[in-house]
Amino acid sequence: MRLTAEQQAVVGHPGGHARVAAVAGAGKTTTLVARVLHLLASGVPPRRMLVLMFNRAAREDFTAKLVAQAPAGTPLPDVRTFHSLGHRLTQSLTRWGALAPRQLLAADWQRERLLRQAVQQTLAGDQSRLEDALEPDRLETFGHFCELVKAELADPGELHERLDYGADTGHFVETFDTVETLLADHQQMTYADLLYRPLKALEREPALKARVQGFLDEVIIDEYQDINAAQQRLLALLAGETAAVMAVGDANQCIYEWRGARPDTMLDDFTATFGEARDYPLSTTFRHGHALALAANHAIAANRRRPDQLCLAIPDNPITTLQVAQGGQRLAEALAGWQRQGRMLSESCVLVRSWALSVSVQLTLLRAGIPFRLSRDDRFVFCLPLVQALAGYLMLARQPDLLKDPGHLELLLAQPTPFVARERLGALAQRLAETQSWPDRQDPLLQSLKPLQRRNLKRRWELLCELPRLKAWPPAKLLTHVVERLDAEKVLKRAAARREKGEEDVRLLDVLIEQAGELAHDPDAFIALLREPVESREDGVLITTVHGAKGLEWPLVALWGTNEEDFPHYSRENPLSDERLEEERRLFYVAITRARERLLMLHDGGEHRPSRFIAETAWQDCQRLAEALHEGSAYGTTHGTPHGTTRNAGHGECVAEPPVPAPLEVEQPALAERYLAAQGRSIPVTIRTDAAPGHGGSVGEPGAGFLFSVGQRLRHAVFGEGEVDLVEGDPRDPVIEVRFAQAGKRRLIANRAPIEPLSAAPVTE
Numbered sequence: 001m002r003l004t005a006e007q008q009a010v011v012g013h014p015g016g017h018a019r020v021a022a023v024a025g026a027g028k029t030t031t032l033v034a035r036v037l038h039l040l041a042s043g044v045p046p047r048r049m050l051v052l053m054f055n056r057a058a059r060e061d062f063t064a065k066l067v068a069q070a071p072a073g074t075p076l077p078d079v080r081t082f083h084s085l086g087h088r089l090t091q092s093l094t095r096w097g098a099l100a101p102r103q104l105l106a107a108d109w110q111r112e113r114l115l116r117q118a119v120q121q122t123l124a125g126d127q128s129r130l131e132d133a134l135e136p137d138r139l140e141t142f143g144h145f146c147e148l149v150k151a152e153l154a155d156p157g158e159l160h161e162r163l164d165y166g167a168d169t170g171h172f173v174e175t176f177d178t179v180e181t182l183l184a185d186h187q188q189m190t191y192a193d194l195l196y197r198p199l200k201a202l203e204r205e206p207a208l209k210a211r212v213q214g215f216l217d218e219v220i221i222d223e224y225q226d227i228n229a230a231q232q233r234l235l236a237l238l239a240g241e242t243a244a245v246m247a248v249g250d251a252n253q254c255i256y257e258w259r260g261a262r263p264d265t266m267l268d269d270f271t272a273t274f275g276e277a278r279d280y281p282l283s284t285t286f287r288h289g290h291a292l293a294l295a296a297n298h299a300i301a302a303n304r305r306r307p308d309q310l311c312l313a314i315p316d317n318p319i320t321t322l323q324v325a326q327g328g329q330r331l332a333e334a335l336a337g338w339q340r341q342g343r344m345l346s347e348s349c350v351l352v353r354s355w356a357l358s359v360s361v362q363l364t365l366l367r368a369g370i371p372f373r374l375s376r377d378d379r380f381v382f383c384l385p386l387v388q389a390l391a392g393y394l395m396l397a398r399q400p401d402l403l404k405d406p407g408h409l410e411l412l413l414a415q416p417t418p419f420v421a422r423e424r425l426g427a428l429a430q431r432l433a434e435t436q437s438w439p440d441r442q443d444p445l446l447q448s449l450k451p452l453q454r455r456n457l458k459r460r461w462e463l464l465c466e467l468p469r470l471k472a473w474p475p476a477k478l479l480t481h482v483v484e485r486l487d488a489e490k491v492l493k494r495a496a497a498r499r500e501k502g503e504e505d506v507r508l509l510d511v512l513i514e515q516a517g518e519l520a521h522d523p524d525a526f527i528a529l530l531r532e533p534v535e536s537r538e539d540g541v542l543i544t545t546v547h548g549a550k551g552l553e554w555p556l557v558a559l560w561g562t563n564e565e566d567f568p569h570y571s572r573e574n575p576l577s578d579e580r581l582e583e584e585r586r587l588f589y590v591a592i593t594r595a596r597e598r599l600l601m602l603h604d605g606g607e608h609r610p611s612r613f614i615a616e617t618a619w620q621d622c623q624r625l626a627e628a629l630h631e632g633s634a635y636g637t638t639h640g641t642p643h644g645t646t647r648n649a650g651h652g653e654c655v656a657e658p659p660v661p662a663p664l665e666v667e668q669p670a671l672a673e674r675y676l677a678a679q680g681r682s683i684p685v686t687i688r689t690d691a692a693p694g695h696g697g698s699v700g701e702p703g704a705g706f707l708f709s710v711g712q713r714l715r716h717a718v719f720g721e722g723e724v725d726l727v728e729g730d731p732r733d734p735v736i737e738v739r740f741a742q743a744g745k746r747r748l749i750a751n752r753a754p755i756e757p758l759s760a761a762p763v764t765e
């Protein structure tokens with residue numbers, strides 16, 4: 001394979017630190033393997049090189065390619081993940097006596113037991129807070145908090161406040177210290193400790209630091225945009241003054257902020273940490289066609305914190321088609337059509353922003369008889385406790401006998417959580433199944449419960465007794481009733497501790513009720529769908545989250561749930577900050593750039609409007625531009641004869657060239673022209689006259705004729721309400737900058753945007 005000029009520049013980098021900005025599908029592995037071989041050929045000893053990959057799969061892929069291309073018998077450098085590096089450092093520091101020996105808590109249950117013990121110890125004597133704190137979701141959030149403290153090397157108190165964990169989680173800070181004490185006492189450590197402990201020891205003791213420095217000349221690190229503070233500090237420490245660091249990544253694909261990554265790590269932070277670096281772009285993608293490359297460039301353009309780099313497709317890439325559609329039916333049709341074309345479902349993937357949204361995909365595919373597999377087995381619909389409980393409520397309405405089944409009652413008493421320990425719920429369920437009536441006030445079973453817990457459980461029992469009488473109700477109505485009576489949304493949000501998790505659970509309720517509505521005529525079929533154990537089918541379409549799709553690609557990608565509030569994810573209580581909107585946009589950018597031949601963006605057409613991200617891709621423009629690029633002949637190259645002129649045919653006669661094609665109307669001519677110029681093409685483009693900037697179709701009357709000024713409030717047909725922050729340019733045709741409550745800051749050409757003033761322009765002196 002012939003490397004591109006950009007790839008060759010990276011391979012031949014003369015020395016010193018380097019930063020390689022690689023777009024999705026730029027052939028990083030190919031380039032880095034060539035770079036390592038080049039360094040070896042230039043005489044750099046392999047033991048003085050370190051290659052760091054993001055995860056084990058990437059490491060194995062890289063090693064296999066390196067081994068395949070290196071001359072047989074060549075000693076090769078260390079290719080590691082941060083985990084394996086941490087393991088080795090921990091071992092060395094332990095051997096030198098700098099760290100006490102500790103056992104790794106490798107299994108999830110061991111970690112959970114430790115967290116549980118720490119919470120119990122910290123909250124001993126405060127039974128009510130303890131029971132809340134031991135709820136599985138909250139415990140998981142606490143575990144995540146502990147890891148983040150270590151990943152960011154943050155002060156626990158500061159982190160807790162900064163990330164707004166909420167009032168019911170005040171014990172997190174203190175319990176973090178309890179966890180640390182328990183780990184030390186039991187001589188145990190977690191995965192996060194593999195870096196955290198060595199790093200703290202090395203930063204504390206200069207003599208120790210000197211012992212690990214000076215061993216490296218070349219460090220290459222992939223997916224640099226997603227490393228956290230601990231990883232970056234360790235890297236800087238190991239590199240010391242001697243090693244040249246080559247960081248490879250794409251700030252636009254930084255999607256692990258919740259694990260401590262920052263897009264700035266790849267931007268300004270790099271030079272702040274390592275000093276001057278030479279910048280190399282890898283702008284050519286080998287993954288998909290022009291339409292998707294253009295859509296990706298459009299999609300990310302609204303982010304402020306981003307590299308100024310275009311993703312460019314080459315003509316040899318597959319042609320990629322873009323589509324936007326509504327509803328599950330269209331997904332099922334697209335997959336069935338794919339198979340009819342002789343393609344395999346295993347070549348396709350459905351991406352979701354969060355797992356809650358996968359429930360409607362699963363139910364849609366189950367109903368359509370389309371096999372699928374999930375990247376996480378515990379996310380199958382029939383495995384989700386909340387789904388099982390809701391199916392259980394529906395079943396009880398149809399089979400009153402279930403009121404006498406203690407197992408069934410326990411399930412329904414436990415979900416959504418009543419914040420009561422499971423053993424007590426089990427005993428209560430047993431009693432209710434036997435007696436069919438609520439126990440006396442004095443009953444010891446109730447004595448150990450707090451008044452609020454008693455009231456809630458009694459109300460739940462009354463609901464269970466009521467359900468058989470509602471047998472004739474359609475499932476969606478019944479579920480809505482159950483959710484309201486249980487105050488399920490509030491309970492789920494409270495149980496989750498992390499707002500995002502609570503909102504995901506609430507969305508799951510919505511999704512289920514929507515799906516129940518679609519099967520209104522057949523409640524039994526709906527119940528069966530929820531309860532039926534499904535097997536992962538290797539030959540089926542993969543369902544995974546966007547995070548889980550990092551670094552992967554498929555010929556067909558369907559992005560599901562491309563609605564406002566789902567993607568970008570926000571809610572009225574949790575509105576988008578500028579930073580979060582940009583993070584969501586990067587996640588969307590990662591999602592769409594997974595496709596090779598076909599990208600289908602699906603919104604649900606329900607009460608959530610189509611995502612603004614769909615409009616931001618300007619996908620119809622991109623498709624038309626791509627067609628024009630592929631047609632080629634109608635438009636010139638910048639190096640060819642300009643069109644619309646005449647040329648001499650050689651015998652004194654002038655032959656007319658084809659007429660100049662009408663310019664293509666697009667929303668962002670500057671971006672389109674930049675892409676075309678980078679491709680060496682000159683297709684005339686002009687600004688679209690029939691649509692609002694940033695929107696894929698015409699929406700309402702534009703704001704022509706109004707006078708705008710700073711402080712004025714207005715409504716945009718797509719972005720909602722906002723306030724004018726800036727007015728500039730020609731007063732008759734101004735550009736205005738508006739801060740929208742939901743959509744963040746936007747620059748609009750006032751005369752073209754579908755806006756209407758909500759207040760008069762403030763009077764100016």
Ligand SMILES: Nc1ncnc2c1ncn2[C@@H]1O[C@H](COP(=O)(O)OP(=O)(O)OP(=O)(O)O)[C@@H](O)[C@H]1O
Nearest residue numbers: 001002003004023024025026027028029030031286
């Ligand atoms: N110079 C090139 N010419 C043609 N094809 C190339 C070139 N460089 C890489 N490719 C192809 O691009 C695809 C992706 O390359 P590679 O596996 O190196 O990238 P990656 O590191 O996995 O992807 P990404 O850049 O998305 O992280 C491969 O099929 C590879 O053969």
